[in-house]
Amino acid sequence: MEDDKIKNIIKLVTKEKPPEETLEVHPDDLLKEATGNYDSLILIGWKDDSFKVSWSTDITPEEVYLQLDLAKDRLLKKMYEF
Numbered sequence: 001m002e003d004d005k006i007k008n009i010i011k012l013v014t015k016e017k018p019p020e021e022t023l024e025v026h027p028d029d030l031l032k033e034a035t036g037n038y039d040s041l042i043l044i045g046w047k048d049d050s051f052k053v054s055w056s057t058d059i060t061p062e063e064v065y066l067q068l069d070l071a072k073d074r075l076l077k078k079m080y081e082f
Helices: 003-008 027-034 061-080
Strands: 042-047 050-055
Touching: 042 061, 050 061
Parallel strands: none
Antiparallel strands: 042 050
């Protein structure tokens, strides 16, 4: 696996044993990495205690909801496979 792809891996650890290394990625770096790599995009950003959802013009709000729900289900399934 390439070193630049390692920052996209989700690491699950227990509270008793924190990760030995911290892989910090700035949101602007993620956006630069995504530029030109997707046909459509749904972007969720957080700041403090609020978030904003933005999406490409070729996606309807109903499709955004369905895609976010599907992504949530897939993430939860992956997390519980461990």
